[in-house]
Amino acid sequence: MNRQASQRWQQAPKLAEHLLDTHGGHLTVAMPLGLGKANHLINALYQQVKANPGYSLNILTALSLQTPQAGSSLERSFFEPIRKRLYAGYADLLYAEDLIADKLPDNVQVSEFFLQAGAYLDNAHAQGNYICANYSHASAYLLEKQIDLVLQMVAHNHLKDSQCSDLSLSCNPDITLELLAARAAGETNFTLIAELNDALPFMANNAQLPESEFAHILEGECAEASLFNVPKSAVALTDYAAGFHASSLVRDGGTLQIGIGSAGDALAHALIMRQQNNAGYKQIIAILNGNKDISHLHLEPFDTGLYGVSEMLVDVFLDLMQAGVIKREVNGILMQAGFFLGPRSMYQRLQDMPEQQRNKINMTDIGYINGTHIDFNNKQQNRQHARFINNAMKATLLGAVVSDALDSGQVVSGVGGQYDFVRQSFALRDARSIIMLKALRNSGGRRSSNIVWEYGHT
Numbered sequence: 001m002n003r004q005a006s007q008r009w010q011q012a013p014k015l016a017e018h019l020l021d022t023h024g025g026h027l028t029v030a031m032p033l034g035l036g037k038a039n040h041l042i043n044a045l046y047q048q049v050k051a052n053p054g055y056s057l058n059i060l061t062a063l064s065l066q067t068p069q070a071g072s073s074l075e076r077s078f079f080e081p082i083r084k085r086l087y088a089g090y091a092d093l094l095y096a097e098d099l100i101a102d103k104l105p106d107n108v109q110v111s112e113f114f115l116q117a118g119a120y121l122d123n124a125h126a127q128g129n130y131i132c133a134n135y136s137h138a139s140a141y142l143l144e145k146q147i148d149l150v151l152q153m154v155a156h157n158h159l160k161d162s163q164c165s166d167l168s169l170s171c172n173p174d175i176t177l178e179l180l181a182a183r184a185a186g187e188t189n190f191t192l193i194a195e196l197n198d199a200l201p202f203m204a205n206n207a208q209l210p211e212s213e214f215a216h217i218l219e220g221e222c223a224e225a226s227l228f229n230v231p232k233s234a235v236a237l238t239d240y241a242a243g244f245h246a247s248s249l250v251r252d253g254g255t256l257q258i259g260i261g262s263a264g265d266a267l268a269h270a271l272i273m274r275q276q277n278n279a280g281y282k283q284i285i286a287i288l289n290g291n292k293d294i295s296h297l298h299l300e301p302f303d304t305g306l307y308g309v310s311e312m313l314v315d316v317f318l319d320l321m322q323a324g325v326i327k328r329e330v331n332g333i334l335m336q337a338g339f340f341l342g343p344r345s346m347y348q349r350l351q352d353m354p355e356q357q358r359n360k361i362n363m364t365d366i367g368y369i370n371g372t373h374i375d376f377n378n379k380q381q382n383r384q385h386a387r388f389i390n391n392a393m394k395a396t397l398l399g400a401v402v403s404d405a406l407d408s409g410q411v412v413s414g415v416g417g418q419y420d421f422v423r424q425s426f427a428l429r430d431a432r433s434i435i436m437l438k439a440l441r442n443s444g445g446r447r448s449s450n451i452v453w454e455y456g457h458t
Contacts, residue, residue: 006194006211010220015193016044019216023148025055030147030179030190033062033114034341036172038151038195039091040222046095049108056107060131060142062114062414064096065228065341089226099125113138114414121410135311135338135417136370139178147190152176154214155200166208167217170200170363173207174311174338177365180213191215196223201350205333206364229344233262235269241288242436243267246389247274248285248297249434253304253328254385257421260314260341263391263436268316272323275301304328309383311369311417313337313361315346321360329360330382338366370420372427379428386431388421393437394450400458401435407456 009015020027027045031037042059049057067087070079098104104125113131120126133141155170169176182188194214202208211217243266250256250271258264274281278301285299305327308317317335320326326334340346340363350358367374393412394402403418405411425433440447 006214006217008217008219012040012044012218015041015216015218016048020048020055027149028058028145028147029149029151030142031061031151032172032175034065034339035228036153038153039093041151041195041218043094050105053107059095059110060145062112063116064093066092066096086229086231090228091225114416115411117413127411130411132415134415134419135366136420139175143182143188150176150179150190150192152194153197153200154194155202156196157202165211167194167211168202169207169209170203172339173363174366178367197225198223199227199347201347203363204359205362227347230342232343235262235266238438239263239266244270244284244288246434246436247271248299250387251298251385252302254306254387255309255383256306257310257388259390260312261391264314265316267389268320271320271325275323275325308335309369311338311366313340315342318349333362334360336362336364336369338369370417372424383428386428387434388425389434390418390421391437392435394452394455395437396455397453402455402458405457
């Protein structure tokens with residue numbers, strides 16, 4: 001399908017005004033999960049709709065990232081210097097600010113299929129408009145809602161000698177590529193709009209698109225904004241114990257998926273120790289297992305290495321690549337992922353990587369990563385001995401897992417892709433789903449077990 005040349009804009013309010021005029025003041029807008037939102041443009045749209053009750057704005061997205069806010073003046077005096085150091089230059093999402101403060105106007109609706117963990121437990125709007133969907137089904141939901149616009153932060157090629165004018169979906173090709181495929185098939189006719197950001201790494205392969213795919217490109221001041229910084233969580237001894245146990249289930253020559261958080265960090269640490277200090281690694285495994293037979297565990301260094309396939313490219317995957325743990329290439333690719341989000345150092349590492357090395361990471365659509373219905377025979381061949389390792393909040397003695405919500409019905413985060421990977425572990429030969437959780441939790445000064453006989457939500 002031939003498309004007109006992209007129109008470039010320097011000011012977000014001007015572009016927002018144009019879009020509202022073009023669509024009669026009523027917009028249904030989709031944005032990626034997490035990092036890849038066009039913050040400046042959605043802020044401009046939100047402000048104009050908020051100021052005009054005759055307009056309406058329906059925002060469909062997931063994981064709206066906001067900088068933490070202190071409460072009391074004492075908290076602010078301690079936290080403000082930290083906030084400036086960690087989040088300076090990041091444009092907070094105005095709709096999320098009002099949503100958290102319960103000040104969202106009646107002509108704006110926000111629906112998310114994944115929430116910032118625990119941030120909206122008592123928020124009626126967020127809970128009532130939560131989209132209960134597997135990650136692999138999210139694009140189908142968006143198509144049903146007849147979206148008008150897809151707003152996405154993108155990267156341009158930073159190489160000085162590059163003649164490439166393509167743009168990169170970078171951190172979030174996950175759902176956008178699926179929507180573009182639907183548009184090419186005539187199932188939808190949304191407008192794709194880019195917001196440039198100089199700090200965003202240019203990821204090639206499937207994430208690279210010709211500029212002509214974007215009807216409008218917002219540049220100017222927005223390109224200088226900071227990316228959202230996710231500070232590293234402390235790794236507890238219990239995390240390390242779980243990580244070492246899980247690492248001994250990972251087979252050389254296999255495939256690895258891991259989730260975000262301290263448990264995933266501990267797992268990566270254990271895998272790297274298994275590769276670089278095998279004697280010390282085996283000693284820890286022996287201590288953790290006591291007198292149990294460990295002959296069935298996988299404890300040797302990685303000869304063939306692992307192939308990475310994960311909905312989220314967490315920063316420790318870069319450590320695993322550097323340590324020679326992830327080194328099994330499939331068609332020239334070491335790592336397949338749908339989105340990335342992490343500390344500022346991760347974004348810089350991706351920026352600084354030699355192009356040849358960075359191109360071994362393929363950011364692609366979430367259906368390919370999470371689904372079993374797309375190119376299954378290829379997945380069966382390439383994702384051998386897959387280990388899908390994720391986190392949970394609780395588990396029952398009969399094996400049910402609680403990962404996304406409470407028995408009160410309150411959503412903590414969302415279904416995300418965990419079901420997708422459990423399903424994939426059954427579909428692929430020799431694959432396993434591994435769930436890590438802490439046995440105990442502390443709440444209100446009381447310690448209680450995360451292993452329960454039954455729970456009202458699983």
